[in-house]
Amino acid sequence: MILPRLRDDVQLSAHVEGEEQYLVLHDPFGVADGPIMLHADMFEVLAACDGQTTLADLAYAAGVDPEGPEIRRVELFIRQIQQLGYLEGADADQRRLQVEQAWHSLPTRPMACADATYPSDPQEFARFCRDELGIVQQKGQAPSRGDDGSYPPAVALIPHIDFRVAPRVYGEAFNAIASSPASLVVMIGTSHYWSDHPVVVARRPFDTPLGPLPVIDHALAIPEADIAHKPEHSLELHAVALKYLWPDRDLAILPVLVTSSIFEEGALETWADRIRSAVEGSGREAIWLISGDLAHIGPKFGDALHAHELLPAVHTADERLISALIQADVERYHQAVHTLDNVYRICGHAPTVLALNCRRPGKGHLLQYDVWDDAETESAVTFASIVWQ
Incomplete structure (x- = not known):
């Protein structure tokens, strides 16, 4: 046998x-x-x-x-x-x-993290977003400029680590984009469970505790790969927070999962062009939301050393990445990850590179940088939130 x-x-x-x-x-x-x-x-x-x-x-x-x-x-x-x-x-x-x-018979993409990472009950979820995450809900359509004449962010990097691990990081990040007048959120996130295609774009609305978020019409779907979205948390956490942030806005999303195959020859340019075309064809004003964390280190992720032994070097490496991102220098960011052979498992690498090739922003601003130190497994995850004009 x-x-x-x-x-x-x-x-x-x-x-x-x-x-x-x-x-x-x-x-x-x-x-x-x-x-x-x-x-x-x-x-x-x-x-x-x-x-x-x-x-x-x-x-x-x-x-x-x-x-x-x-x-x-x-x-x-x-x-x-x-x-x-x-x-x-x-x-x-x-x-x-x-x-x-x-899966294919479902009219919407069901929540995978409800009642684990966040409450499914609408009232409990609203309380969670308000009191635990600190998100300030915005009613109606925002003006195109802030009170001080500044423009709202065009692109944001927000982690997808468990809400309960970094609640205030999420709150500050979503509050930073709250003034955006966008009616379309292009959500580009890490694909943790699917690697057969460079990009997998969802075609169905995303369920949230406060009701579904519709997806714009597009021709990007790969039907046999759509199930990649079934267990994925990287876009779901952003989707549910967006629905709370802008509860009564005419809002649609374009949910994009990205794998490391995006770095194969020609894939990045092809998909960046296709996604840009879909966004332009929607006729909606868009904000681009990157879902990604930074380093994943320690025995839980396959390292022989414990996280506390690796963190000094990781902090130095993260500083290089964040510096490149703040300058909107996507090539320098990519090379910094590539030079280390992605030894620290930067799970936001692929979606960040794709998003910043789709929408080339100006300089960015670091909101927060933090570490989740999991003492039980002697492992850690680093993450940051950044916004670009």
Whole structure:
């Protein structure tokens, strides 16, 4: 028996209880049941699920009888997780088909983070945005200039880290764009779970606790990739905050997910042109919202060192990135990430480069820079909010 390959889109994370180590398997698209937790005893078996290794290979490596009870238990385990949908094969294919059919039948994109990151109840959500995030709600259409004659931001970088980790960072950022007269928000964010296409643009309205946000008509959708938006939080967090910020505005969105494939030859220029054309064709005044965090470091993200050991170097690297961004020097920003081979996992890299190639703003202003230090996993995430005129 050849061991089926573990599906590429299954997420793996470590979990420790006392002195016992576990591996958690989670399918963000909901194809597989779960999540499920596996004991450390099964790590090597799961690693062998590559579509090439056989049960006989495992028996030989372990020095046990290929027909013995140890291998029979392994075979039973493999069949169980295959039936649950975690391994490639007919079971996963059938499950995926059902999930995709259900997804494509929905009239709107459902909330994935409700009642986890923010409340789904409209009144509770409004209270959360007002009291916890500190967003000042704006009624009606804003003037094209501020009271002091200044123009509102044209582009903003806002994190997509959990609201509860950085509430006031979100509040200050959304308050900074509140004076914009925009009737279209081009939301360009990181694709965490999909990598098959450079860009995936949603076609359906986004549900929020305060009602749906419509999407402008466009010809950018890739139907088979639309499910990339199903589990994605990077645009959802911005969408729900926007609906609270501008509750009665004639507002539409263009939700764009970006993968690292955007850096393949010709992709950046092609997609920047296509997105600009869609925005211009809408006839709406647009503000561009980038959804991205900065560094992801520590054991949780694959580093051998703990976050506190890496943070001094990370802060220096982040300063270079932020300096380039404030100058609206997208090439210098891209090279700064590329020079380090993205060793700090800048998850806002791709959407930032795409957005700043679509809409070339003037100089920017740093609102906040902060760190989420996750003591439990000895890992950390850095993030910043920036606005450009």
